[in-house]
Amino acid sequence: MIDLHTHCYHSHDSKTPPRAMIERAIGLGLEYIALTDHYDLDMLGWECIHQLDLDKHFEELTTLKQEYSDRIQLGVGVECGWAKQVEQDYALTLSKYDFDMTINSVHIINGRDCYVQGYYDNLSKNDAYAEYLDVIIQSLNAPYHFDSIGHLGYIMRYAPYDQPLWKLSDYADKFDTILHTLIDKGVALEINTHTKKRPFSFVPTIDLLTRYKELGGELITFGSDAHVPERIGDKLELVSDMLQSLGYKYIFKYLSHKPVAVRL
Numbered sequence: 001m002i003d004l005h006t007h008c009y010h011s012h013d014s015k016t017p018p019r020a021m022i023e024r025a026i027g028l029g030l031e032y033i034a035l036t037d038h039y040d041l042d043m044l045g046w047e048c049i050h051q052l053d054l055d056k057h058f059e060e061l062t063t064l065k066q067e068y069s070d071r072i073q074l075g076v077g078v079e080c081g082w083a084k085q086v087e088q089d090y091a092l093t094l095s096k097y098d099f100d101m102t103i104n105s106v107h108i109i110n111g112r113d114c115y116v117q118g119y120y121d122n123l124s125k126n127d128a129y130a131e132y133l134d135v136i137i138q139s140l141n142a143p144y145h146f147d148s149i150g151h152l153g154y155i156m157r158y159a160p161y162d163q164p165l166w167k168l169s170d171y172a173d174k175f176d177t178i179l180h181t182l183i184d185k186g187v188a189l190e191i192n193t194h195t196k197k198r199p200f201s202f203v204p205t206i207d208l209l210t211r212y213k214e215l216g217g218e219l220i221t222f223g224s225d226a227h228v229p230e231r232i233g234d235k236l237e238l239v240s241d242m243l244q245s246l247g248y249k250y251i252f253k254y255l256s257h258k259p260v261a262v263r264l
């Protein structure tokens, strides 16, 4: 099977050598793993973040891709943290590298980090989620190529509300805008299983995946968002069963930004 969203020591929040990630993926019997390190121009100037060295990341992973080519397919990619003010910078730099895949993610909501608990002070669940989804909608118009939208529902990983999951019906128009845009642009919807011990196993929610299918969506990717070898492929079987129960037959891997169907 496959995992399209993982990190190694090129990301500011992982210490794992890429070789350890690849060896673990081989040990698990994966046919494909993408290393998609954080590229966070949205956090430029944040002292806690060391920025990705794109040249080093690309060169080292491309060399490993060749070295391991008879044992596993390695996708070389990045996860861009979208923000309006740095869109053009991403467009300029990303075009210089021959990546296999680019994930477009939202971590920062109108300049504020929803990872930090103070973010939610005096903010109702409805207002927080509505603002998050509005930013997601803006991110889909980014002027650079991206293959998938990362962890739609990221805010639910950290939001302190009693019932952190959203309902499709609460934001039906926003979700339809998002899903229609993904389908029109040929951008994949990622299922991300990094849920940090929350009372759910993945994002986005099942009602959203059902709606995506109803609208004709097919491009689904799986990402553990592993930053350590032990989490690679986490809950892949559960996600595979869930997708098949909804009528999906394939998930997709990416090579040179081209989706390749993998039977569930």
Ligand SMILES: [Zn+2]
Residues within 6 Å of the ligand: 079, 105, 107, 150, 151
């Ligand atoms: Zn992310």
Ligand SMILES: [Zn+2]
Residues within 6 Å of the ligand: 005, 006, 007, 079, 225
């Ligand atoms: Zn990630």
